[in-house]
Amino acid sequence: MIDQLVQSKLVLLGEMGSGKTSLVQRFVRGQYYENQESTIGASFFTKAIPEKHVKFEIWDTAGQERYHSLAPMYYRGAAAAIVVYDVTHPASFDRAKKWVLELRQNVQNPNLIIALVGNKVDLAEDGARQVPEADARTYAAETGLLFFEASAKTNVNVAELFDEVADRLPRAAAPQQPAGGIQLSEQPTPVPAKSSCC
Amino acid sequence: MAGGGWQHLAVTAKELAGATSTKAKAVTQTLGNAVKEVRQLVLDDPLVGGADAQHVEGPREPSNELQEPAQVVDTYGFTLTITPEQAAILDRCRAKQEAVRSKWVEQAQEAGLPPTDALKKLCRKGVPPDMRRQVWLALSGAAHRRQKLPPHYYADAALQGASSQFAHQIDLDVPRTFPNNEWVQSEAGQSAVRHVLLAFAHHNPHVGYCQSMNYLAAMLLLAVGRDEEEDAFWLLTSLIDDKDDGILYRDMYARDLTGTHVEMRCLRELVEHKLPRLAAHMDALGCDMSILATDWFLCLFCTSLPAETAARVWDALLNEGTKVLFRVALALLKLHEPLLLAQDNPGELLRATRRVAAVAFDRDALMQVAFEGVGSMPMERINTYRARKQREVDREMAERETRVNLRQAVARDGFVLQGGDTDLLQREAAAQEGGAVAEGGGAGCSPRAGNGRWVAQLQALGGKAKDSLDRGRMKIKHRRGQSLGVVPLHPSQLSGSP
Numbered sequence A: 001m002i003d004q005l006v007q008s009k010l011v012l013l014g015e016m017g018s019g020k021t022s023l024v025q026r027f028v029r030g031q032y033y034e035n036q037e038s039t040i041g042a043s044f045f046t047k048a049i050p051e052k053h054v055k056f057e058i059w060d061t062a063g064q065e066r067y068h069s070l071a072p073m074y075y076r077g078a079a080a081a082i083v084v085y086d087v088t089h090p091a092s093f094d095r096a097k098k099w100v101l102e103l104r105q106n107v108q109n110p111n112l113i114i115a116l117v118g119n120k121v122d123l124a125e126d127g128a129r130q131v132p133e134a135d136a137r138t139y140a141a142e143t144g145l146l147f148f149e150a151s152a153k154t155n156v157n158v159a160e161l162f163d164e165v166a167d168r169l170p171r172a173a174a175p176q177q178p179a180g181g182i183q184l185s186e187q188p189t190p191v192p193a194k195s196s197c198c
Numbered sequence B: 001m002a003g004g005g006w007q008h009l010a011v012t013a014k015e016l017a018g019a020t021s022t023k024a025k026a027v028t029q030t031l032g033n034a035v036k037e038v039r040q041l042v043l044d045d046p047l048v049g050g051a052d053a054q055h056v057e058g059p060r061e062p063s064n065e066l067q068e069p070a071q072v073v074d075t076y077g078f079t080l081t082i083t084p085e086q087a088a089i090l091d092r093c094r095a096k097q098e099a100v101r102s103k104w105v106e107q108a109q110e111a112g113l114p115p116t117d118a119l120k121k122l123c124r125k126g127v128p129p130d131m132r133r134q135v136w137l138a139l140s141g142a143a144h145r146r147q148k149l150p151p152h153y154y155a156d157a158a159l160q161g162a163s164s165q166f167a168h169q170i171d172l173d174v175p176r177t178f179p180n181n182e183w184v185q186s187e188a189g190q191s192a193v194r195h196v197l198l199a200f201a202h203h204n205p206h207v208g209y210c211q212s213m214n215y216l217a218a219m220l221l222l223a224v225g226r227d228e229e230e231d232a233f234w235l236l237t238s239l240i241d242d243k244d245d246g247i248l249y250r251d252m253y254a255r256d257l258t259g260t261h262v263e264m265r266c267l268r269e270l271v272e273h274k275l276p277r278l279a280a281h282m283d284a285l286g287c288d289m290s291i292l293a294t295d296w297f298l299c300l301f302c303t304s305l306p307a308e309t310a311a312r313v314w315d316a317l318l319n320e321g322t323k324v325l326f327r328v329a330l331a332l333l334k335l336h337e338p339l340l341l342a343q344d345n346p347g348e349l350l351r352a353t354r355r356v357a358a359v360a361f362d363r364d365a366l367m368q369v370a371f372e373g374v375g376s377m378p379m380e381r382i383n384t385y386r387a388r389k390q391r392e393v394d395r396e397m398a399e400r401e402t403r404v405n406l407r408q409a410v411a412r413d414g415f416v417l418q419g420g421d422t423d424l425l426q427r428e429a430a431a432q433e434g435g436a437v438a439e440g441g442g443a444g445c446s447p448r449a450g451n452g453r454w455v456a457q458l459q460a461l462g463g464k465a466k467d468s469l470d471r472g473r474m475k476i477k478h479r480r481g482q483s484l485g486v487v488p489l490h491p492s493q494l495s496g497s498p
Helices: A020-029 A065-075 A090-106 A133-143 A158-168 B002-016 B021-036 B084-107 B116-125 B129-140 B144-150 B153-161 B167-176 B188-205 B211-222 B229-239 B255-274 B275-285 B287-297 B309-320 B322-335 B336-342 B346-358 B363-372 B379-413 B419-433 B446-459 B465-480
Strands: A007-014 A043-049 A056-060 A080-086 A113-119 A146-149 B070-073 B079-082
Touching: A007 A065, A007 A090, A020 A043, A020 A056, A020 A080, A020 A113, A020 A158, A043 A158, A043 B346, A056 A065, A056 A158, A065 A090, A065 B129, A065 B255, A065 B287, A080 A090, A080 A158, A090 A113, A090 A133, A090 B336, A113 A133, A113 A158, A133 A146, A146 A158, A158 B070, B079 B084, B079 B116, B079 B129, B084 B129, B084 B363, B116 B309, B116 B363, B129 B144, B129 B309, B144 B229, B153 B188, B153 B229, B167 B188, B167 B211, B167 B287, B188 B229, B211 B229, B211 B309, B229 B465, B255 B275, B255 B287, B255 B379, B275 B336, B287 B322, B287 B346, B309 B322, B309 B363, B322 B336, B322 B346, B322 B363, B322 B379, B336 B346
Parallel strands: A007 A056, A007 A080, A080 A113, A113 A146
Antiparallel strands: A043 A056, B070 B079
């Protein structure tokens, strides 16, 4: 039987230049560009992780503050959000906290998965780190977020990040369900009257 | 394969010889290098493909699999991946361009412009690349702007811009501007783009720097001359001006991009009239117009279309104004409507739209549809839309600001919302989940119904919180008066204990 993939909408948010697009490029294509084009509006990517029965539909957004008013359109209906900051840039960490707050307040989905990602950890080794890992980890734990320090450039923790998000998706835990997972309409799936077992 | 590749590389070399002989020489050298490059499948091009993009649809048929794409470098130094069929299109457009060029030369009068009665038509047919500098400066009013200010204005502004609050953002984006263009990536190119942006940020601090202006500055430099920073600067100031005398609609690039939201909603209205099936399809998918067209309007198509096609849009835009953007957007959507109707989610719709735009090499065809194929579009109608949409957007932005202020106050002062008050924010969040563009998206958001609670909250909050709330409330009042039923509170009502 063909594996059914559950489509999951995922959005990337975070300060400009924090490396959102680079993380996606690394995950989706296994590539890294030193000078990744700045994103205007948003971009869309898809990537399946067949062994986890998930197909991510990824919205990568523009980071500059003034594009903020466009963001709800992209996080609306998301199953997961990856909030990115740059470990060498403290202001980007503050901005990340604001994004988390906004997601908590505005996304109705109680199962929304939020991952906080400190990107550019490759630069931390050169002494450029400005956001201590412990601070971010504590904040993430207190706030109920997944947390990773990652590097799109040196490919650290990128696959792990998306794998972990995939593992936490509620529907990914039930891959045996043959519904195809592409039930986007409001119509309830017909359930046999005596479906409940156990 | 090699033969075909060489052949159209030669064709393109001829096309490239358009501008100046020195440029052509440099370009021929670059082409030599390009030939040595491995041919790369289009699906690897970051501009056009998604991860699982299987092929690239051209403006007509999907390319023949036997025809292998090759990489070439265009007039502006962009690396293109084109099929032989697309090479043939470029060749045809190039021949047409030569014919149009002779008309420009024949008719050129003062400031290099043809007489007024011929100007519109000729701009729509395209300004010859080697005449763009002079023509654009004259058409846009940039030359006039420069004359009104002291001769050292640009140099001073570029210098002072370095200490602007936007300098950091500009520095972040300059290296990320057109990574596939060798000159823009060079030290000279980056320095020129940076200077133009810093000068603009100083010149117009209300707008400062908005992501997308990096592409505009680079494209202007590529089109008018790589050493012509000052020209590029004045052209940018002619396009973007917050005092309603810029070519583009006001506040498109300003804080919150309100002008862009307005333009997106106008485009949405036009699509509904001109392409009703597509509008209905987008509605069914929950795909807002701004998903497809934000970058079109902010980058003026220079990141979406091939460079020479984008330059053709600018030729008409600088002469006729913003309605050209609406026309080109409608033309792109119309030309590819069947493909777009076949997409079944907003992401794929965006991806399909970007794919077809990236290979819109047939600039003559696109411009023809834009000006002859989308019907009439009087500026009066656009202005009527704009007035209405501006009110909508202003109202939503004001509501959003008030809500943000309320939340901040709640967070900062530890105020606990109770009972019915709690669900005010929740209801708004719910409305916005199903809503449109800006936070608070409009749909379902009912300030009138919520008003009683706002007042109750304001009274209940008191203390430090009331200042920020006050600011938000006053703003609403200022922008929309009493029409939404915002009750002005007496100060005594606010000073009550929490």
